[in-house]
Amino acid sequence: MAEPLGVAVVGLNIGKVHLWAYQQLPESYRVVSVCDLDLGRAERAAARNPGSVAHADLTQVLSDPDVDVVDLCTPPALHLEQIAAALAAGKHVVCEKPLVGSLAEVDELVGLEAGSGRRVMPIFQYRWGHGLQRVRHLVDAGVAGEGRTASVEVAWRRRPDYYSAPWRGTWASELGGVLTSHAIHAIDMLTYITGPVASVFARTATRVNDIEVEDCAVAALELVDGSLATVGATLGSSQEVTRHRFHFAELSAESGTEAYTSSSEPWVVTPDSPESAARIEAAMTTFAPGAEGYVGQLERAAGGLAGGGELPVTLDDARRSLELLSALYTSAREREEVALPITADHPSYAGWAPR
Numbered sequence: 001m002a003e004p005l006g007v008a009v010v011g012l013n014i015g016k017v018h019l020w021a022y023q024q025l026p027e028s029y030r031v032v033s034v035c036d037l038d039l040g041r042a043e044r045a046a047a048r049n050p051g052s053v054a055h056a057d058l059t060q061v062l063s064d065p066d067v068d069v070v071d072l073c074t075p076p077a078l079h080l081e082q083i084a085a086a087l088a089a090g091k092h093v094v095c096e097k098p099l100v101g102s103l104a105e106v107d108e109l110v111g112l113e114a115g116s117g118r119r120v121m122p123i124f125q126y127r128w129g130h131g132l133q134r135v136r137h138l139v140d141a142g143v144a145g146e147g148r149t150a151s152v153e154v155a156w157r158r159r160p161d162y163y164s165a166p167w168r169g170t171w172a173s174e175l176g177g178v179l180t181s182h183a184i185h186a187i188d189m190l191t192y193i194t195g196p197v198a199s200v201f202a203r204t205a206t207r208v209n210d211i212e213v214e215d216c217a218v219a220a221l222e223l224v225d226g227s228l229a230t231v232g233a234t235l236g237s238s239q240e241v242t243r244h245r246f247h248f249a250e251l252s253a254e255s256g257t258e259a260y261t262s263s264s265e266p267w268v269v270t271p272d273s274p275e276s277a278a279r280i281e282a283a284m285t286t287f288a289p290g291a292e293g294y295v296g297q298l299e300r301a302a303g304g305l306a307g308g309g310e311l312p313v314t315l316d317d318a319r320r321s322l323e324l325l326s327a328l329y330t331s332a333r334e335r336e337e338v339a340l341p342i343t344a345d346h347p348s349y350a351g352w353a354p355r
Helices: 016-021 040-046 058-062 076-088 102-118 130-141 180-181 184-194 274-286 293-305 315-334
Strands: 006-008 029-035 053-055 070-073 091-095 120-122 148-159 197-205 216-223 228-234 234-247 251-254 268-271
Touching: 006 016, 006 184, 006 293, 016 029, 016 040, 016 070, 016 091, 016 274, 016 293, 029 040, 029 058, 029 184, 040 102, 040 268, 053 058, 058 076, 058 216, 070 076, 070 228, 076 102, 076 315, 120 315, 130 184, 130 251, 148 180, 148 184, 180 184, 180 216, 180 228, 180 315, 184 228, 184 234, 184 315, 197 315, 216 315, 268 274
Parallel strands: 006 029, 006 070, 029 053, 070 091, 091 120, 148 228
Antiparallel strands: 148 234, 197 216, 216 228, 234 251, 251 268
16 A cells, blocks of 8 residues: 655645545645644644644655645635745645636646646535536536526625635735625536536626725626526525525435535435436436545545546636636626627736726
8 A cells, every 4th residue: 555645735724624634534645744834723733633743834745755745725816826835846736716816827837747756636516416416427428408597596604704814805805705705616616517617797896894805706607518507606695505596407405504514415306397306316326426525626636646546626727717717807897798708808817906
Protein backbone atom coordinates (compact mmCIF):
# COMPACT_ATOMS: atom_id res chain seq x y z
CA MET A 1 0.00 0.00 0.00
CA ALA A 2 1.28 3.49 -0.88
CA GLU A 3 2.18 5.85 1.91
CA PRO A 4 -0.49 8.48 2.72
CA LEU A 5 0.03 11.86 1.09
CA GLY A 6 1.38 14.54 3.42
CA VAL A 7 -1.05 17.46 3.54
CA ALA A 8 -0.70 21.07 4.71
CA VAL A 9 -3.93 22.98 5.33
CA VAL A 10 -3.47 26.73 4.97
CA GLY A 11 -6.16 29.00 6.44
CA LEU A 12 -8.10 27.63 9.37
CA ASN A 13 -11.56 29.10 8.98
CA ILE A 14 -13.19 26.79 6.42
CA GLY A 15 -9.90 24.91 6.67
CA LYS A 16 -11.17 23.33 9.88
CA VAL A 17 -13.69 21.35 7.81
CA HIS A 18 -10.91 20.26 5.44
CA LEU A 19 -8.86 19.02 8.41
CA TRP A 20 -11.83 16.98 9.59
CA ALA A 21 -12.23 15.45 6.12
CA TYR A 22 -8.57 14.41 5.93
CA GLN A 23 -8.90 12.78 9.34
CA GLN A 24 -11.62 10.52 7.89
CA LEU A 25 -9.20 9.22 5.22
CA PRO A 26 -6.08 8.08 7.12
CA GLU A 27 -5.11 5.52 4.50
CA SER A 28 -4.84 8.25 1.86
CA TYR A 29 -3.76 11.39 3.71
CA ARG A 30 -1.91 12.51 6.81
CA VAL A 31 -1.92 16.12 7.97
CA VAL A 32 1.71 17.14 8.48
CA SER A 33 1.32 20.93 8.62
CA VAL A 34 -1.28 23.54 9.52
CA CYS A 35 -0.83 27.21 8.73
CA ASP A 36 -2.67 30.39 9.68
CA LEU A 37 -1.68 34.03 10.15
CA ASP A 38 -2.87 33.54 13.72
CA LEU A 39 -0.13 31.23 15.02
CA GLY A 40 -2.13 30.44 18.15
CA ARG A 41 -4.99 29.14 16.02
CA ALA A 42 -2.53 27.05 14.02
CA GLU A 43 -1.00 25.62 17.19
CA ARG A 44 -4.42 24.64 18.52
CA ALA A 45 -5.22 22.93 15.21
CA ALA A 46 -1.88 21.11 15.27
CA ALA A 47 -2.65 19.82 18.75
CA ARG A 48 -5.84 18.26 17.36
CA ASN A 49 -3.85 16.66 14.51
CA PRO A 50 -1.02 14.68 16.12
CA GLY A 51 2.15 14.66 14.06
CA SER A 52 1.47 18.03 12.42
CA VAL A 53 3.49 21.24 12.75
CA ALA A 54 2.03 24.75 13.15
CA HIS A 55 3.18 27.63 10.96
CA ALA A 56 2.16 31.25 10.39
CA ASP A 57 4.06 31.60 7.10
CA LEU A 58 3.28 29.80 3.85
CA THR A 59 6.97 29.77 2.87
CA GLN A 60 7.67 27.46 5.81
CA VAL A 61 5.01 25.08 4.54
CA LEU A 62 6.40 25.08 1.01
CA SER A 63 9.93 24.27 2.19
CA ASP A 64 8.77 21.19 4.11
CA PRO A 65 9.71 18.01 2.18
CA ASP A 66 6.99 16.05 4.00
CA VAL A 67 4.27 18.17 2.37
CA ASP A 68 2.93 16.63 -0.84
CA VAL A 69 -0.36 18.56 -1.04
CA VAL A 70 -1.05 22.17 -0.09
CA ASP A 71 -4.73 22.76 0.68
CA LEU A 72 -5.52 26.48 0.34
CA CYS A 73 -8.45 27.84 2.38
CA THR A 74 -7.31 31.46 2.17
CA PRO A 75 -9.03 34.64 0.90
CA PRO A 76 -9.67 34.37 -2.85
CA ALA A 77 -7.46 37.27 -3.89
CA LEU A 78 -4.43 35.34 -2.62
CA HIS A 79 -5.10 32.13 -4.53
CA LEU A 80 -3.23 32.78 -7.78
CA GLU A 81 0.03 33.75 -6.10
CA GLN A 82 -0.21 30.95 -3.54
CA ILE A 83 -1.08 28.24 -6.09
CA ALA A 84 1.80 29.35 -8.32
CA ALA A 85 4.21 29.25 -5.37
CA ALA A 86 3.04 25.79 -4.31
CA LEU A 87 3.40 24.38 -7.83
CA ALA A 88 6.89 25.91 -8.11
CA ALA A 89 7.78 24.17 -4.83
CA GLY A 90 6.72 20.82 -6.30
CA LYS A 91 3.45 20.49 -4.37
CA HIS A 92 -0.01 19.44 -5.52
CA VAL A 93 -2.72 21.99 -4.70
CA VAL A 94 -6.28 21.70 -3.43
CA CYS A 95 -8.00 25.10 -3.41
CA GLU A 96 -11.29 26.51 -2.15
CA LYS A 97 -13.66 28.60 -4.27
CA PRO A 98 -13.51 30.88 -6.10
CA LEU A 99 -10.28 29.53 -7.51
CA VAL A 100 -9.08 32.85 -8.98
CA GLY A 101 -10.57 36.11 -10.20
CA SER A 102 -10.56 35.80 -13.98
CA LEU A 103 -10.43 33.49 -16.95
CA ALA A 104 -6.99 34.89 -17.75
CA GLU A 105 -5.76 33.70 -14.35
CA VAL A 106 -7.31 30.25 -14.80
CA ASP A 107 -5.57 29.92 -18.15
CA GLU A 108 -2.31 30.99 -16.51
CA LEU A 109 -2.78 28.21 -13.95
CA VAL A 110 -3.43 25.67 -16.71
CA GLY A 111 0.00 26.47 -18.10
CA LEU A 112 1.68 26.43 -14.68
CA GLU A 113 0.08 23.08 -13.82
CA ALA A 114 1.18 21.53 -17.10
CA GLY A 115 4.76 22.72 -16.63
CA SER A 116 5.03 21.68 -12.99
CA GLY A 117 4.17 18.00 -13.20
CA ARG A 118 1.79 18.58 -10.28
CA ARG A 119 -2.00 18.88 -10.12
CA VAL A 120 -4.45 21.59 -9.04
CA MET A 121 -7.85 20.48 -7.77
CA PRO A 122 -10.56 23.11 -7.13
CA ILE A 123 -13.13 22.30 -4.45
CA PHE A 124 -16.72 21.54 -5.54
CA GLN A 125 -17.71 19.31 -2.65
CA TYR A 126 -21.47 19.60 -3.17
CA ARG A 127 -21.26 17.46 -6.31
CA TRP A 128 -20.98 14.31 -4.22
CA GLY A 129 -24.27 14.56 -2.29
CA HIS A 130 -26.23 11.33 -2.71
CA GLY A 131 -29.35 13.11 -3.98
CA LEU A 132 -27.51 15.01 -6.70
CA GLN A 133 -25.47 11.92 -7.55
CA ARG A 134 -28.72 9.99 -8.00
CA VAL A 135 -29.98 12.53 -10.55
CA ARG A 136 -26.62 12.57 -12.33
CA HIS A 137 -26.69 8.77 -12.49
CA LEU A 138 -30.12 8.83 -14.15
CA VAL A 139 -29.02 11.48 -16.65
CA ASP A 140 -25.84 9.55 -17.48
CA ALA A 141 -27.89 6.35 -17.87
CA GLY A 142 -30.03 8.08 -20.51
CA VAL A 143 -33.33 7.60 -18.68
CA ALA A 144 -34.05 11.27 -17.84
CA GLY A 145 -34.68 12.33 -21.42
CA GLU A 146 -34.10 15.78 -22.82
CA GLY A 147 -33.95 18.76 -20.47
CA ARG A 148 -36.84 21.17 -20.24
CA THR A 149 -36.26 23.65 -17.37
CA ALA A 150 -34.35 23.88 -14.11
CA SER A 151 -34.26 26.31 -11.20
CA VAL A 152 -31.87 27.17 -8.38
CA GLU A 153 -32.75 29.07 -5.21
CA VAL A 154 -30.10 30.17 -2.72
CA ALA A 155 -31.68 32.17 0.11
CA TRP A 156 -29.16 32.61 2.92
CA ARG A 157 -28.71 35.03 5.81
CA ARG A 158 -25.59 37.19 6.12
CA ARG A 159 -25.53 40.27 8.33
CA PRO A 160 -22.87 42.83 9.43
CA ASP A 161 -21.12 40.42 11.81
CA TYR A 162 -20.26 38.17 8.85
CA TYR A 163 -18.69 41.13 7.07
CA SER A 164 -16.59 42.15 10.08
CA ALA A 165 -13.74 40.17 8.49
CA PRO A 166 -11.98 42.92 6.51
CA TRP A 167 -11.46 40.83 3.37
CA ARG A 168 -15.15 40.11 2.93
CA GLY A 169 -17.56 42.27 0.96
CA THR A 170 -14.95 43.82 -1.34
CA TRP A 171 -14.11 43.28 -4.97
CA ALA A 172 -10.38 43.39 -4.27
CA SER A 173 -10.24 40.54 -1.79
CA GLU A 174 -13.48 38.50 -1.97
CA LEU A 175 -13.75 38.98 -5.77
CA GLY A 176 -17.55 39.18 -5.67
CA GLY A 177 -20.64 38.74 -3.54
CA VAL A 178 -23.49 36.27 -3.37
CA LEU A 179 -22.77 34.83 -6.83
CA THR A 180 -19.05 34.33 -6.21
CA SER A 181 -18.91 33.35 -2.55
CA HIS A 182 -22.28 31.76 -1.80
CA ALA A 183 -24.23 30.61 -4.86
CA ILE A 184 -21.21 29.35 -6.81
CA HIS A 185 -21.67 25.78 -5.53
CA ALA A 186 -25.41 25.73 -6.24
CA ILE A 187 -24.79 27.00 -9.77
CA ASP A 188 -22.14 24.32 -10.24
CA MET A 189 -24.69 21.73 -9.08
CA LEU A 190 -27.03 23.05 -11.79
CA THR A 191 -24.55 22.75 -14.65
CA TYR A 192 -23.20 19.43 -13.30
CA ILE A 193 -26.65 18.06 -14.19
CA THR A 194 -27.73 20.18 -17.18
CA GLY A 195 -24.43 20.64 -18.99
CA PRO A 196 -22.91 23.90 -20.26
CA VAL A 197 -24.55 27.30 -20.62
CA ALA A 198 -25.02 29.09 -23.95
CA SER A 199 -26.16 32.53 -22.77
CA VAL A 200 -27.23 34.46 -19.67
CA PHE A 201 -29.27 37.49 -18.71
CA ALA A 202 -28.66 38.67 -15.12
CA ARG A 203 -29.41 41.40 -12.60
CA THR A 204 -27.58 42.07 -9.33
CA ALA A 205 -28.20 44.44 -6.43
CA THR A 206 -26.82 45.31 -2.99
CA ARG A 207 -29.86 45.54 -0.71
CA VAL A 208 -28.98 43.75 2.54
CA ASN A 209 -25.54 44.85 3.71
CA ASP A 210 -23.34 47.93 3.42
CA ILE A 211 -20.76 46.27 1.17
CA GLU A 212 -19.19 46.85 -2.23
CA VAL A 213 -20.37 43.62 -3.84
CA GLU A 214 -23.81 42.24 -4.65
CA ASP A 215 -25.92 40.41 -2.07
CA CYS A 216 -28.95 39.77 -4.31
CA ALA A 217 -28.96 38.31 -7.84
CA VAL A 218 -31.28 36.76 -10.39
CA ALA A 219 -30.49 35.25 -13.77
CA ALA A 220 -32.08 33.51 -16.75
CA LEU A 221 -29.91 30.94 -18.49
CA GLU A 222 -30.19 29.18 -21.84
CA LEU A 223 -28.31 25.87 -21.85
CA VAL A 224 -26.40 24.51 -24.82
CA ASP A 225 -28.97 21.72 -25.18
CA GLY A 226 -31.74 24.32 -25.58
CA SER A 227 -33.26 23.93 -22.11
CA LEU A 228 -33.76 26.90 -19.79
CA ALA A 229 -32.86 27.63 -16.17
CA THR A 230 -33.32 30.33 -13.57
CA VAL A 231 -31.12 31.31 -10.63
CA GLY A 232 -32.19 33.39 -7.64
CA ALA A 233 -29.80 34.23 -4.80
CA THR A 234 -29.97 36.51 -1.77
CA LEU A 235 -28.19 36.99 1.54
CA GLY A 236 -31.27 38.68 2.98
CA SER A 237 -33.44 35.68 3.79
CA SER A 238 -34.69 35.17 7.34
CA GLN A 239 -35.03 31.45 6.61
CA GLU A 240 -32.01 29.82 5.00
CA VAL A 241 -32.92 27.63 2.02
CA THR A 242 -31.14 26.04 -0.91
CA ARG A 243 -33.31 24.29 -3.50
CA HIS A 244 -32.88 22.76 -6.96
CA ARG A 245 -35.54 21.58 -9.39
CA PHE A 246 -34.83 19.76 -12.65
CA HIS A 247 -37.48 18.92 -15.25
CA PHE A 248 -36.71 16.43 -17.98
CA ALA A 249 -38.90 14.69 -20.53
CA GLU A 250 -39.03 11.48 -18.47
CA LEU A 251 -38.76 12.73 -14.89
CA SER A 252 -38.69 15.67 -12.52
CA ALA A 253 -36.25 15.89 -9.61
CA GLU A 254 -36.40 18.22 -6.61
CA SER A 255 -33.93 18.61 -3.76
CA GLY A 256 -34.58 19.15 -0.12
CA THR A 257 -34.19 22.66 1.24
CA GLU A 258 -31.45 22.37 3.89
CA ALA A 259 -29.22 25.36 3.17
CA TYR A 260 -25.84 23.66 3.38
CA THR A 261 -26.61 20.02 2.62
CA SER A 262 -29.09 20.31 -0.24
CA SER A 263 -27.17 17.97 -2.54
CA SER A 264 -27.71 15.16 -0.02
CA GLU A 265 -30.90 13.18 0.35
CA PRO A 266 -33.83 13.62 0.49
CA TRP A 267 -34.49 14.28 -3.18
CA VAL A 268 -37.82 13.50 -4.84
CA VAL A 269 -37.66 11.95 -8.32
CA THR A 270 -41.05 11.77 -10.06
CA PRO A 271 -41.32 9.60 -13.20
CA ASP A 272 -43.39 10.92 -16.10
CA SER A 273 -45.02 7.54 -16.82
CA PRO A 274 -45.05 3.91 -15.65
CA GLU A 275 -42.56 3.15 -18.41
CA SER A 276 -40.26 5.91 -17.15
CA ALA A 277 -40.59 4.53 -13.62
CA ALA A 278 -39.50 1.08 -14.81
CA ARG A 279 -36.46 2.49 -16.59
CA ILE A 280 -35.51 4.53 -13.52
CA GLU A 281 -35.84 1.50 -11.26
CA ALA A 282 -33.63 -0.56 -13.58
CA ALA A 283 -30.99 2.18 -13.77
CA MET A 284 -30.86 2.50 -10.00
CA THR A 285 -29.71 -1.10 -9.59
CA THR A 286 -26.20 0.07 -10.56
CA PHE A 287 -26.17 3.22 -8.39
CA ALA A 288 -23.22 3.29 -5.95
CA PRO A 289 -22.84 6.88 -4.75
CA GLY A 290 -19.78 6.75 -2.45
CA ALA A 291 -18.89 9.27 0.26
CA GLU A 292 -20.38 12.77 0.29
CA GLY A 293 -19.04 16.30 0.68
CA TYR A 294 -15.38 17.08 1.28
CA VAL A 295 -14.67 13.48 2.22
CA GLY A 296 -16.26 12.34 -1.03
CA GLN A 297 -14.16 14.65 -3.19
CA LEU A 298 -10.89 13.99 -1.35
CA GLU A 299 -11.47 10.24 -1.38
CA ARG A 300 -12.05 10.32 -5.13
CA ALA A 301 -8.95 12.51 -5.59
CA ALA A 302 -6.45 10.42 -3.65
CA GLY A 303 -5.47 8.13 -6.50
CA GLY A 304 -5.10 10.97 -8.97
CA LEU A 305 -2.93 13.03 -6.64
CA ALA A 306 -0.78 10.06 -5.67
CA GLY A 307 -0.35 8.58 -9.12
CA GLY A 308 -1.09 11.32 -11.65
CA GLY A 309 -4.44 9.88 -12.74
CA GLU A 310 -7.80 11.53 -13.21
CA LEU A 311 -9.11 14.00 -10.65
CA PRO A 312 -12.82 14.33 -9.80
CA VAL A 313 -12.63 18.12 -10.29
CA THR A 314 -10.16 19.83 -12.59
CA LEU A 315 -9.06 23.26 -13.71
CA ASP A 316 -11.40 22.84 -16.69
CA ASP A 317 -14.32 22.54 -14.23
CA ALA A 318 -13.23 25.70 -12.43
CA ARG A 319 -12.80 27.47 -15.75
CA ARG A 320 -16.38 26.71 -16.79
CA SER A 321 -17.62 27.97 -13.43
CA LEU A 322 -15.65 31.21 -13.65
CA GLU A 323 -16.64 31.72 -17.29
CA LEU A 324 -20.27 31.60 -16.19
CA LEU A 325 -19.55 34.05 -13.36
CA SER A 326 -17.88 36.37 -15.87
CA ALA A 327 -20.95 36.23 -18.10
CA LEU A 328 -23.37 36.82 -15.19
CA TYR A 329 -21.51 39.87 -13.92
CA THR A 330 -21.05 41.26 -17.41
CA SER A 331 -24.75 40.87 -18.17
CA ALA A 332 -25.74 42.57 -14.90
CA ARG A 333 -23.32 45.44 -15.48
CA GLU A 334 -24.13 45.97 -19.17
CA ARG A 335 -27.83 45.11 -18.73
CA GLU A 336 -27.80 42.86 -21.76
CA GLU A 337 -27.68 39.19 -22.72
CA VAL A 338 -24.18 37.69 -22.80
CA ALA A 339 -23.29 34.67 -24.92
CA LEU A 340 -20.70 32.08 -23.98
CA PRO A 341 -17.89 31.18 -24.52
CA ILE A 342 -15.99 34.24 -23.34
CA THR A 343 -12.85 34.45 -25.44
CA ALA A 344 -9.51 36.13 -24.76
CA ASP A 345 -10.55 39.29 -26.63
CA HIS A 346 -13.65 39.77 -24.43
CA PRO A 347 -13.46 42.67 -21.92
CA SER A 348 -14.34 40.32 -19.05
CA TYR A 349 -11.64 37.78 -19.85
CA ALA A 350 -9.29 39.70 -17.54
CA GLY A 351 -11.79 39.78 -14.68
CA TRP A 352 -15.45 40.32 -13.83
CA ALA A 353 -14.93 42.94 -11.12
CA PRO A 354 -15.90 46.52 -12.08
CA ARG A 355 -13.01 48.68 -13.24
